[in-house]
Amino acid sequence: MSKIAFITGASSGFGKACAEKFAANGYNLILNARREDRLNEISNVLKEQYGIQILLRVFDVREQQAVSDAVTSLHDEWKAIDVLVNNAGLALGRDYFEEADLDDWNIMVDTNIKGFAYVAKAVSQLMVLRKQGHIINMGSVAGKLVYERGNMYCATKSAVDALSHAMRVDMLRHNIKVTAIHPGAAETEFSVVRFKGDETSARNVYAGLQPLTAADVADVIFYTTTLPPHVCINDLVITPTQQADGIYMHRH
Template sequence: MKTVLITGATSGFGKAMAEKFAANHYRIIITGRRGDRLQELEKQLADTYKVPVHALEFDVRDREAVFAAIEQLPPDFVTIDILINNAGLALGRDYFEDAETEDWEIMLDTNVKGVMYVTKAVLPKMIERKQGHIINMGSIAGKEVYERGNGYCASKFALDALSQSMRVDLLRHKIKVTGIHPGAAETEFSIVRFKGNAEVADKMYEGYQPLTATDVADVVYYTATLPPHVCINDLVLTCTAQANSFYLQR
């Protein structure tokens, strides 16, 4: 039985991915900041799919907490075959001069440094075994800059570069690295971005059918289950109505 670790698993893409892998008989490690949701999901996965599940409560921005949690994994969960760096967020949709610097810091610390911390903590055993797969959840905002996307786009462009760098550096260890970049998807993403303003968030998905968390989880699972000699390095995923960051048919 293979083991997958999914960060940011308490909602959206992360939760859908946890359910997808559990349904296919993977041992699951879920992480997140919200302990109540983690416990609920841990029980749901174990009861529904009858697979081993282990929950780790920490914020990926907290380097010490990240390393401590990974170091204290139970023996049955120590060998991680797939790491999915999913924890991430967008905060604010403001012109550069109006943006909150605290929002920038949270996005960069979560979307970039958090990925680096978790990957660094998990890597030693992958390197030791000369196998493993790291999947970094990016965004089309990391491919094309759009108006009022400043801090978020910067963080996702950095993550794209980081994924490419990991792929090159870890090649000699036979470790796969995949960057997956979804477009518009209806999850809690916009609620978080607009800081709880549901009215504004809902308008982002009016007039077309966006991706769902399940759509993205299906694609992630596909990339993770290819033969050992096949690696999808980079994948951009949108709904049919969206061509890129600029063109959307409503």
């Protein structure tokens, strides 16, 4: 069987772009998202275009039992996961700390930290059995440098940064690679979700910038999986040329 990549949050953005990139390189895919209609559409296109096998797993990463069931119920041939792209996550709101919506905070913590960890733990247990595999965790420049009105989102991505380091340390004895990818400004559905459908505010985030595309980030993610077995990129920040970090940008 061809190599297998398990991609969460695969219905849009980085996840969808990663599905396309790995499919184009002959990987069979396990794709996760909450939106089954989108997953079906993506799956049909990729199977027709690349002749690969695709298994769909529709669940919310916040639901611990659903995550566990989705992984443990895999048939043996699908348990040989070579790459996990642990991508599902989101930002909600750009409010000052004292004005923030607690529901937004809870959703981000439950998705970006707890759901992220549920998936990584479940899949890593399969990789440990084979003493091989590559876990790719989607972080953010927001996890490297806190910015105004970023509060809980920055905190969750800081946790992703720390947990990625922890995974890398703990997985050493199992020969498993762990790579944290921290994108900067990238024009996907991310900002539309963050601003709760306000497309004008979402577009303003990228005003005067040539932002990254989802495909740019997927290219880098795939590259990290092509290195020799003894080489692991632990931590990688990728931004547009006009952006240095989570704060400093040069807009035209």
